[in-house]
Amino acid sequence: MSVFEFTGLVWIGSLAAGFLGSLTGLGGGVVLVPLLTLLFKVDIRYAIGASLVSVIATSSGAAAAYVKEGFSNIRIGMFLEIATTLGALAGAFLAAKVSTGAIAVVFGVTLLYSAFLSRRPRSQRERDIPPDPLATRLRMNGSFPDAGGMRSYNVQHVPAGFSLMFGAGALSGLLGIGSGAVKVLAMDQAMKIPFKVSTTTSNFMIGVTAAASAGIYLSRGYIDPGLSMPVMLGVLLGSLLGARILAKAETKWLRLIFSLVIGLLGGEMIYKGLAGGI
Amino acid sequence: MNVPKSWTDQRMEEIIANLLRAGVLLAAFMVFCGGVIYLVRHGRSLADFRMFRGEPVELTTLRGISASAFRLSGRGVIQLGLLILIATPVARVAFSVWGFYAEHDRMYVVFTLIVLVILLCSLAGYAGPG
Known part of the structure; x- marks a missing residue:
């Protein structure tokens, strides 16, 4: 395959990954590395480097949309970024x-x-829990706009969330993904932060987390410009398009199909990894 | 007390969001231009990413990348764009230090500085083995 054809095909694949990732909220990075390694036979280290770069692009590119919604909590994000970085x-x-x-x-x-995780129902129950002393001292408790006006929330179990975030950061650095799923799990399940605040704060954190490992990947020569160029441009455009039609689309079936694809790719990655194909 | 605080947080986030968007757009533009140069010059050669060889020094260090971008090497220009992209979250954290300082929130100035130091260490390449 010539560089021209390869670039075009990778660009289309990345566009689709970014589009579906943003439409379903599962992120484009998770399908990108399997796509590049299994389909395009790219060395996994180059794939991880390119994926990491695209994760930063989508996180930073989407930040403006999230800020308008006013859900993300920058104090929670910044404190937990110590763990993720x-x-x-x-x-x-x-x-x-x-x-x-x-x-x-x-x-x-x-x-x-x-x-x-993506098949599990989102927790949307009301949480009237008393403030946690540590979270209060860290000024993490906040409020967000809800159907019935501003709703305040109290953050719980800061140490557990902090440890989970370290794990999320390690996965991100090892695999070149945003690991948004683990970040949301830490905030939503462990720290009892409302789902909407968790997802938007997670997006806010993903770019900073990815930047921490990107520096190392760059100096180690894992980030190849020829591969990263179509990946970054494709994922960025795809995710911006996905975010634009997100409000109108019925994503229930799409989420189901996309999570099935992710599951299948997961099985294939494990098989290839064990059989020595990667 | 609550109103001015949330106003500053909101204002800070808006400025940060615009900063990020500008950074991403600039990075994407450079990557695109570099990509055009790269494809015009190397589009017909054989694509091979199966074997990991690592990148040459001129594409892994700040000095090397800026030098090859200045020579208008396609790969160099792309890599400089990617470097700008990696720098956008770092700029966001640096700006947040200032923001928390303006809000007189010393505790979060310290937290944010810790994150900034970790990021700068990584970018300087001190945290990894070469």
């Missing part, structure tokens, strides 16, 4: 130590888990 450094460090087959297996397991 440290985790990202650990993950990027680990990526150089373990075999590419092992990375593929971890990636596959993460994909299967993301597919499983």
Whole structure:
């Protein structure tokens, strides 16, 4: 395949990944690395580098839309970013130590888990829980606009959330994904932050987390301009288009199909990783 | 007390969002221009990303990247665009330090500075083995 054809095909694939990722809220990075490694036979290290770059682009590009909604809590985000960036450094460090087959297996397991998580109902119950002393001292409690006016919330279990965030950062640094699913899990399930605040704050954090490992990947030569160019431009355009029609689209079936695809890719990554194909 | 605080938070986030959007647009523009140069010059050669070879020094260090971008090497211009992209979240964190300082929130100035130091260490390449 010539560079011209390769660039065009990767661009189209990335456009589709970014579009579906943003439309379903599952992120484009999770399908990008399997797409590049399984279909285009790209070395997984180059794939991870290119994916990481596209994750920063979508996170920064979407920030403006989230700010308008007024849901994200920058204090929670900034505090937890200490954990995610440290985790990202650990993950990027680990990526150089373990075999590419092992990375593929971890990636596959993460994909299967993301597919499983996306099928679970979102927690939308009312939370009237008393303030937690640590969260209060860290000034994390906040409020957000809801159907019946402003709704305030109290953040819980800060240490548990902080540890989970370290794990999310490590996965992001190891696999080159945003690991938004784990971040939302940490905030929504562990810290009892309302779902909408969790997802928007997670998006806010993804770019900073990815930047922490991107520096290391760049200096290690994992970020190839020829590959990253179509990936970054495709994912960015795709995710912006996805965000634009998000409000109108019926995403229930799309989410189901997309999570099935993610699950299948996960199985394939585990198989290839174990069989030595990656 | 609550109203001015949330107003400053909101204002800060708006400025940050515009900063990020400008950074991403600039990065995408450079990557696109570099991509055109790259495709015109190398479009007909064979694509090969199966084997990992790592990138040469001129595409992994700030000095090398700026030098090759200045020579209008397609790959160099793309890489400079990617470097700008990686810098946008760092700029966001740096701006947040100032924002929290303006809100007299010393605790969060410290937290944000910690994140900034971690990011700068990574970009300087001190945190990883080469």
